[in-house]
Structures are given as structure tokens and as C-alpha cells.
Amino acid sequence: MTKPHILVVNVFYAPFSYGGATIVAEQVAQSLLQSGACFVTAVSTCSRSDLQAYSVACTEKDGVVNYLINLPPDRKFTEIYNNPQVTEILAQLIDAIAPNVIHMHCLQDIGAGGLSVAREANIPVVLSIHDFWWVCERQFMIRPDSRYCNQNPIDIDTCQHCVANRGATKLRSDYLRRQADLADIITYPSEFARGLCESSGFAPGGGVVWENGVRPPSPAFFAKQKARRARSSAIVFGFLGGPSQIKGWPLVRQAFSDIGRDDFAGILVDGSTDGSWWQSADITTLRGTWQIQPRFEQSAVDDFYAQIDVLLFMSQWKETFGLAIREAVARGITVIQTDSGGTTEHSGVDREHLLPIGAPATALTKRLNDVLDAPPFTQLLPVRTYDEQASEFLSMVAPLLAK
Secondary structure, eight states: OOOEEEEEESSSSSSOSSSSSHHHHHHHHHHHHTTTTTTEEEEEEEOOTOOOOOOEEEEEEEEEEEEEEOOOOOOOOOGTTHHHHHHHHHHHHHHHHHSEEEOOOOOTOOOSSHHHHHHHHHHHEEOOOOOOOTOOOTOOBTTTTTTOOOOOOOOOHTTTTTTTTTHHHHHHHHHHHHHHHSSSSSEEHHHHHHHHHHHHTSSSTTTEOOOOBBBBOOOOHHHHHHHHHOOOOOEEEOOOOOOTTTTHHHHHHHHHHSSSSOOEEEEEOOSSSSTTTTTOOOOOTTTSSEEEEEEOOOGGGGHHHHOOOOEEESSSSSSSSHHHHHHHHTTTEEEBOOOOBBBOOOOOOGGGOBOOOOOHHHHHHHHHHHHHHHHHOOOOOOOOOOOHHHHHHHHHHHHHOOO
């Protein structure tokens, strides 16, 4: 047969990228495209006042044409997960593109109606779950008080304490579960993510773990790392989480304010698209020398990690994967992390020193002092690459294409 045409559907896509799941969607698509095994097209969203509501714009980056559906800002609650207008646009695009397989990633704002469209068109669908949007109205299982809800399994009767309308939440849950049943394959990035979703009644027994890859270090990375360490022996910490409670910033701030020494440096990465994350955050109490840097593209991953010796991953919720952790251990960067779900499912996890979610700042301060007193330059660890992830995707969809 001719090369299959893969349609990637994700709320964001290059050149308008945001978030780890988007990175995975883009990088896997690029690996598939560059291998010569597939054609790839994308559908994503935007929200621009200078464009008509529900109009479709078209752009292209790195050989992937991306159709952007322009969403109005005043959509109803139900239209976030089931928007008939978006579904109709998807139907028209799918008819025009005529893909052989549709790979659906994060569907918040797009809605799950595309699964029905695909079934009606007899096009197989791979649905990749990246977060908890399918089982949690609030997407990340974060309560209104910014604390992790810690349900496992998830029970709608407990959710009513976090949502505005239990009935609306139940309707949403029932609809999304019905739609997910239309997927041919459902993937999760970790055993933790699959276990929590399936135990909560979401497509029980139907999921597979399809672990995310990362961009591997280039040979030039190690020269950059060595040169920086030769210039200064000071340990440099890196934090990519943003100034939020759920990413552990209050814990980081308190620990570095109380540490009582200054023989180190730190880098805070502003992952926002407009450089707004750290504008109002107070970092004046932090000991050591700190700087704020703007977000970086995948092409600059090596440049960032060559600057740091220790990655701080202080997430206060149970995440599904932990992309930055894998990027770090693939480059010999020490990781200080919390016991945060799927983030611990890697060969380099230091289980003896995992910080429990909710641990006091004193626990982190002790770990920081240990690292500063005896820098544990970590051995390079093998980590799956995006090319390997893409190859596994082709193996997964081969039976679907053969039908």
C-alpha cells in the first residue's frame, strides 16, 4: 500500500505550541514524517479575535500542514468537551484530508465528537491520554484549594465537592466514556495513568502503556556541559514548574530561603507563551544566585540542560509522566523529585530520596544540602527516544491499516 496518512488532532500544535503533551504529539509526528514512513497532517485550535468564530486557518511548519479551528472565548461548559460546531468542522476536514489513521491527543476545547466522525467514516483512531481530562472535569485532579484530590479510583460523588454542578459533571463523564469506547486503541504514558483511569471505570481493560520518548542529547551537549563546569564549580539547580503551589514552588522557595548558604546558583524557566509566569513572583528571599530564563524550544533542550547540574521536580500532584525528568537523566543530570505518580516510572529514580507529596520544606533543604556537600554527578541512563516511540506507534497501528 502507499504510505499511510496520519492525522494528528491536539488542542495545540506547531507553530503555536504549549505544554508537554503537545511536545510529544509534535515530536512523534516529526519522527514519523522524517522516517519516510507516513504523511502527517494536524488539526488544532486557536482563539483569535481578528478571525471569525469557527473559521479555519492553515499554517505549516517542518512539513506538517496544521488546520487551526478558531474558537470563540464565550463557549458553554458542554462545548469544551462536546461542541457540535467543532465536530462538524472536523468531519469536513477529515473528509477532505482522507487520513488512514487519526491520532487524537489532548481534546479539551476540541471535544470528543471527532471519535464519532471517525467511526462513521470507518477510520481507525488511536486515542492517547496525557492527563486526567477524560476522568476529571478540572483536568489535573487539582481541587479549588490547589491541592491534589488524591482519589483512586475517582468517584463522581466525591467530585461534587469540587465542581459547580454534579449533574453536569455526570453528563460529561458519561459522554466522554461513551466516546472513548469508539477508539480502536487507547494509550497511556505510564502504568500509573492507566491504572487510575481504568480503576475509575474509563475503558477498563482496553488501554496500553505507550511510554513517551524524549529528545536525546547531541554529542555537542557534553562539550557544552564540560565547558560550563570548567568555568565554575558551583552547583546549578533548574526549575521548570512555574510559580504555582501544585508544581511545588512554595516548597522550593521556602527551602532555598532557609538553606543558610550561597554557594550555588539557580535557573527558573518561564514556560508561559508571553513571559508572564514570574513577573509577580518574589525571588528576593532565595539564597544563591538566581536568574529567570524564557521558555525554550525542543531544539534548545541541550542548551538548557548544559547549564544545570540538578533538576528540581517538586510536583505536589500525581502526574502521568514527567517529560523533564527523562530529559534530565538522559543527560546525566541529577533529579530531586517528589513521589508523583508516573514521574517515578523510570530507571533512574532515586527511590531512597523521593520526597513525599506534602513533605515540609525542611525535607527538601536537607536533600539540597546533601547534594551541595557531595555533588552526585549522575551516570547517563538509557531513555526512550521519540524515534523509538514513533516506531512503536507504527507497530501498534499496523493491524489497523491491514484491515
